[in-house]
Amino acid sequence: MSPPTIKINSINPSQPVDSFEEICEEIDTLLLSRYPLKPVIYDSSSSSIVSSPPSNSTSSSFRDYTSSLTPPRVIKFYQEQHEKQTVSSVKEKRNQFSSLNHAKMSVWDALELLNTLVDNSDPDTELSQIEHCLQTSEALRKDGQPRWLILTGLIHDLGKLLFFYGAEGQWDVVGDTFPVGCAFSPSIIFPEFFKNNPDYSNSKYNTLYGIYEPNCGLDNVLMSYGHDEYMYQVVKNYLPPEANYIIRYHSFYAQHRENGYSHLMNKYDHEMMKWVKIFNPFDLYSKSDDPPNIQELKSYYIELINEYFPEEICW
Numbered sequence: 001m002s003p004p005t006i007k008i009n010s011i012n013p014s015q016p017v018d019s020f021e022e023i024c025e026e027i028d029t030l031l032l033s034r035y036p037l038k039p040v041i042y043d044s045s046s047s048s049i050v051s052s053p054p055s056n057s058t059s060s061s062f063r064d065y066t067s068s069l070t071p072p073r074v075i076k077f078y079q080e081q082h083e084k085q086t087v088s089s090v091k092e093k094r095n096q097f098s099s100l101n102h103a104k105m106s107v108w109d110a111l112e113l114l115n116t117l118v119d120n121s122d123p124d125t126e127l128s129q130i131e132h133c134l135q136t137s138e139a140l141r142k143d144g145q146p147r148w149l150i151l152t153g154l155i156h157d158l159g160k161l162l163f164f165y166g167a168e169g170q171w172d173v174v175g176d177t178f179p180v181g182c183a184f185s186p187s188i189i190f191p192e193f194f195k196n197n198p199d200y201s202n203s204k205y206n207t208l209y210g211i212y213e214p215n216c217g218l219d220n221v222l223m224s225y226g227h228d229e230y231m232y233q234v235v236k237n238y239l240p241p242e243a244n245y246i247i248r249y250h251s252f253y254a255q256h257r258e259n260g261y262s263h264l265m266n267k268y269d270h271e272m273m274k275w276v277k278i279f280n281p282f283d284l285y286s287k288s289d290d291p292p293n294i295q296e297l298k299s300y301y302i303e304l305i306n307e308y309f310p311e312e313i314c315w
């Protein structure tokens with residue numbers, strides 16, 4: 001059988017790929033340091049714990065985090081991200097990428113493509129992109145989670161392909177996400193860096209609600225742009241609402257770990273955010289030194305992908 005044809009219109013990173021991979025890893029390490037303990041998710045309706053820590057959790061080894069230990073490159077990344085994510089830049093990025101005209105390919109091919117593009121650049125990478133995706137999905141699978149959630153784990157970071165489709169750099173692809181158009185919450189990591197964001201001193205945008213109504217719902221809120229929002233646009237017509245929601249808000253730590261934006265959320269968000277909270281530990285704590293066997297797992301995951309997606313989708 002001949003390999004599938006992947007129609008890609010542009011592979012054009014504007015920043016070196018190795019520094020992209022390094023910043024991804026360093027942000028993950030910082031998140032682990034900031035959130036060393038897995039929250040216990042308790043479901044009152046069934047009186048049970050609905051998610052348990054992945055058995056290979058490495059979280060306890062990251063408890064000595066202090067900001068002085070943060071690598072300078074990560075500080076620089078957050079400075080740039082907090083300065084450049086504005087109402088106007090977010091609207092521009094949404095317009096630029098919502099056309100989904102960058103490629104047509106299957107979900108598995110996208111996974112392999114991201115892996116090839118990112119990891120070939122850096123032989124010292126500890127864990128490849130595909131390995132992180134598979135470790136997340138395998139941790140969910142071992143925990144007995146539903147098939148759609150296992151699939152969500154597999155694909156949640158695939159929006160990082162954005163880096164190759166004309167994103168300006170790292171600041172509009174990775175990192176935690178947060179609302180723009182209203183005051184930046186102190187619960188966002190490095191809140192002091194927002195002082196250089198033009199929206200910070202704009203009276204239209206710097207009040208608690210800014211351009212929004214109380215409890216207007218996150219669907220009406222502009223989130224800082226990155227791989228979460230892009231991937232949501234790619235998959236939203238194929239997956240259950242819970243999966244779409246997880247993908248769209250999985251980097252929104254200021255809410256799912258800090259509850260900094262409940263005043264913008266409606267009833268639907270509160271229901272759905274439970275799933276993000278269930279998902280997050282599998283994303284954050286499933287790293288292990290034991291790399292998954294990609295070839296052994298491939299047929300299981302292709303079957304799972306085919307349950308929800310057509311052969312090719314638009315990217």
Ligand SMILES: [Fe+2]
Binds near residue numbers: 156157227250251
């Ligand atoms: Fe992510």
Ligand SMILES: [Fe+2]
Binds near residue numbers: 132156157283
């Ligand atoms: Fe992830």
